[in-house]
Amino acid sequence: MIRAVLDTSVLVSAVISPHGPNAQVFDLITADKILPCISKAMLAEYRRVFSYDRLRHLDPQRIAKLCGLLEAVAVKVRPSRALKISDHEDDNRVYECAAAANADYIVTENTKHFKKPYKTTKIVNARQLLALVAEAGAGQER
Amino acid sequence: MVIPRGLREAAGVSEGTLMQVTLVEGGRLLITPQLAIDRAIVTSPLKNRKQLLKELASTVAELRREAKAKGLDLLTIRQIDATIAKARRAPSKTTRRRAE
Numbered sequence: 603m604i605r606a607v608l609d610t611s612v613l614v615s616a617v618i619s620p621h622g623p624n625a626q627v628f629d630l631i632t633a634d635k636i637l638p639c640i641s642k643a644m645l646a647e648y649r650r651v652f653s654y655d656r657l658r659h660l661d662p663q664r665i666a667k668l669c670g671l672l673e674a675v676a677v678k679v680r681p682s683r684a685l686k687i688s689d690h691e692d693d694n695r696v697y698e699c700a701a702a703a704n705a706d707y708i709v710t711e712n713t714k715h716f717k718k719p720y721k722t723t724k725i726v727n728a729r730q731l732l733a734l735v736a737e738a739g740a741g742q743e744r
Numbered sequence: 745m746v747i748p749r750g751l752r753e754a755a756g757v758s759e760g761t762l763m764q765v766t767l768v769e770g771g772r773l774l775i776t777p778q779l780a781i782d783r784a785i786v787t788s789p790l791k792n793r794k795q796l797l798k799e800l801a802s803t804v805a806e807l808r809r810e811a812k813a814k815g816l817d818l819l820t821i822r823q824i825d826a827t828i829a830k831a832r833r834a835p836s837k838t839t840r841r842r843a844e
Contacts, residue, residue: 614824617804618811625808632801634793647831654834655827659814664807671800675793692832711821 603637604735605677607700609693609710610647612728614657617668623728627709630735631675638676639703643695645673679703690715697723707731747775 608616608627616628630636640648651657652665681698688694693715700708700723707726710716716725726734745763764776791799811817 610828611821611824614828615821617807618819619817620805620808621817628804629801632797632804634797647828650834651828651831654831656814656816656819657827659816660807660810664803664810667803668800668807671796671803674791674796675800712825 603635604707604731604738605637605639605703605705606707606709606731607639607644607696607703607705607723609696609708609712609716610644610651611711612709613648614651615711618657618660623732624711626732627728630732635735636731638672639679639699639705640673640676641679641681641695641699641702643681644699645669647692647695648672677703685720687718687720688715707734 606627612624612627615622615624619625627636631638649665649669652660652662679699679702681695681702683698683701685694685697685701687697693712696708696710696716697720699705701720705723707724708716709726709728709731711727713725713727719725766774766776768774808817
């Protein structure tokens with residue numbers, strides 16, 4: 603199964619709207635077609651961002667449940683080494699999670715922040731990942 | 745900061761909960777739990793993966809309905825990024841702490 607780390611903006615976008623590629627990627631997680639990977643730092647940022655600006659208006663109980671369920675179904679890793687790949691320090695936590703989980707992809711809307719792939723982890727946006735999943739599905743049917 | 749287990753459990757705060765610390769009258773500190781993870785879900789031995797995924801889909805569907813009702817579904821990626829940046833730059837009064 604494809605292993606992917608979702609950048610926070612992808613998760614938020616998927617949670618607030620059922621439309622668009624980010625939502626479709628999340629729906630592939632719930633369909634057990636994509637295996638999400640998380641670390642403590644990633645999970646902390648996921649839940650933290652929902653307490654700011656307009657996102658804080660979402661029911662905290664539902665957000666707590668979302669985070670709990672995500673933690674339960676994801677591959678949980680403890681990155682053992684700090685990486686310094688992105689100029690944006692917080693984005694290095696995403697790289698660290700991906701490296702520890704041997705993730706196939708980091709899914710992000712900010713490909714400028716994630717300029718380089720890391721080892722076997724590629725950087726894609728949701729639309730690109732959906733195309734890759736569709737391609738893999740078509741390949742299996744042949 | 746470590747909160748004694750007894751106090752933490754009495755307050756219904758799970759380990760790893762985000763806490764907000766504010767200064768109140770008389771130089772006292774008020775510690776308020778912020779968004780938490782529903783730890784019971786994570787540790788529940790009764791649910792298999794299929795059930796958890798179904799519940800995840802259902803929770804996200806509820807959140808999407810709620811977001812739409814509150815107009816949050818119209819947020820752009822740029823606005824979402826701005827919120828993430830704000831959360832990352834959060835003032836020191838909000839810190840992530842291990843409750844135990």
